[in-house]
Amino acid sequence: MHESRVPDLPGELVPHDQAEYLKDQLANFCQLTNTKFPGSQPVSFSQSDLDRLENEDYWVCEKSDGVRVLMFIHTNLETNDQATYILDRLNHYRLQTGLYFPHHENPRMPLRSTVLDGELVIDVDPRTKQETLRFLAFDCLIVDNQNVMSRPLDKRYGRLKEWFYKPYSRMIRDHPHMLQNQPFDIKVKDMNFSYGVDKVFNEDIPRLQHGNDGLIYTCAQSPYVTGTDPKILKWKPPSENSIDFKLVLRFPPVLGRHGEPDYHAKPIFGLHVYTGGDKYDKYEPFDEMFMEDSEWERLKDSGEQIDDRIVEVHWEPRMQRWRMMRFRDDKPHGNFHGVVDNIIQSIKDGVEKEDLLARSNAIRTAWKARQGVQARATTAPQNQQPPPSQPQRLPQPPPLPIAKADLHYGPLQESRYSRVGGPAVVLGFNR
Numbered sequence: 001m002h003e004s005r006v007p008d009l010p011g012e013l014v015p016h017d018q019a020e021y022l023k024d025q026l027a028n029f030c031q032l033t034n035t036k037f038p039g040s041q042p043v044s045f046s047q048s049d050l051d052r053l054e055n056e057d058y059w060v061c062e063k064s065d066g067v068r069v070l071m072f073i074h075t076n077l078e079t080n081d082q083a084t085y086i087l088d089r090l091n092h093y094r095l096q097t098g099l100y101f102p103h104h105e106n107p108r109m110p111l112r113s114t115v116l117d118g119e120l121v122i123d124v125d126p127r128t129k130q131e132t133l134r135f136l137a138f139d140c141l142i143v144d145n146q147n148v149m150s151r152p153l154d155k156r157y158g159r160l161k162e163w164f165y166k167p168y169s170r171m172i173r174d175h176p177h178m179l180q181n182q183p184f185d186i187k188v189k190d191m192n193f194s195y196g197v198d199k200v201f202n203e204d205i206p207r208l209q210h211g212n213d214g215l216i217y218t219c220a221q222s223p224y225v226t227g228t229d230p231k232i233l234k235w236k237p238p239s240e241n242s243i244d245f246k247l248v249l250r251f252p253p254v255l256g257r258h259g260e261p262d263y264h265a266k267p268i269f270g271l272h273v274y275t276g277g278d279k280y281d282k283y284e285p286f287d288e289m290f291m292e293d294s295e296w297e298r299l300k301d302s303g304e305q306i307d308d309r310i311v312e313v314h315w316e317p318r319m320q321r322w323r324m325m326r327f328r329d330d331k332p333h334g335n336f337h338g339v340v341d342n343i344i345q346s347i348k349d350g351v352e353k354e355d356l357l358a359r360s361n362a363i364r365t366a367w368k369a370r371q372g373v374q375a376r377a378t379t380a381p382q383n384q385q386p387p388p389s390q391p392q393r394l395p396q397p398p399p400l401p402i403a404k405a406d407l408h409y410g411p412l413q414e415s416r417y418s419r420v421g422g423p424a425v426v427l428g429f430n431r
Helices: 016-029 049-055 153-175 174-179 194-207 291-303 336-348 353-379
Strands: 040-044 058-064 067-075 082-088 093-096 116-125 131-144 183-190 213-219 226-236 242-252 257-261 268-276 283-292 309-316 323-327
Touching: 016 067, 040 336, 049 067, 049 309, 049 353, 058 153, 058 194, 116 153, 131 153, 153 174, 153 183, 174 291, 183 291, 194 353, 242 257, 242 336, 268 336, 283 309
Parallel strands: 040 226, 131 183, 283 323
Antiparallel strands: 058 213, 067 082, 067 116, 082 093, 116 131, 213 226, 242 268, 242 309, 268 283, 309 323
């Protein structure tokens, strides 16, 4: 297991006016009515999802610990000029130089406009310790000016490899000097059938040269959904499940000077949960984070801004407290309160690695049985109209309703996971 390090994003930040144009172009390609970051987002794995893996076909891959980005290859059809951008979850566009992607049918022509989903990671060679910034592609929305979002995952993944990666890798093989000018290396992430999770644990993850952050299960039959997709499941060991909050510091008053904060004292580390909002970002107090004195001193010495920043924390069950993992400046907001409820449910459910492995045989048996039914249906006589020559756009599944939970937002409440209930001022500290 490699120590995680989030890479800085390469490239030149695109000016606002040009970025707005690119957002409009991307929204048009994806047939969206808004210009928000169009990437899909997973939901946390829960106990009931073991049944889902048995009842539906899912693919699984390791979840890399890096920065989630989309790659937007924008090709002018009149001039064949090609420009490549990466955009992060803050919807910031960065122009990349030194990249070129050939067409899969005619390598002398450029690949037309394409949008890939992936992650930037830092790979560290275990022998030389040399670092390589790498883009790991795992899905696509647009390939060669064709919108494939309505296609199932296996079709999208096939286009990703055949139309994008094969001609690119062939070009690099024939012209290796082109690697010298690239801002990052490019690979396609390996996918496995859901019943092959033992291979992911025992072969794929040990071979990684970057940090691992769990598993991602994606439904093989689903279209690509922008925003939260209940058909994409993020699994982590219960002890490693994390939540993103806004960190809000509250300092005690200077002794004898009521109302004047003592910025030399150790503050209360408030965790505020995101509750949404259209024009204004809305956060409400949720809990507080524990930090050792030595950690606080190191954080102060770093000179970084601390207050009013998105922080990733995990639950320490033995001590019943939240502990800091890192700042997440790549995220515009903390997790939405409904997402927080789901993650806490995942912590309580406790789906361990052994649970996934123990279910693999049943998942495989159910998968093969479905394949047998499909094969018999294909070979049986059909008295139906032939399918249309063009694939129909699949409807996007509606978002799952947020399950009711014991946690409350607004007035502070006591719960197993929250210890902020009580008076507004404790020992002189403002809550």
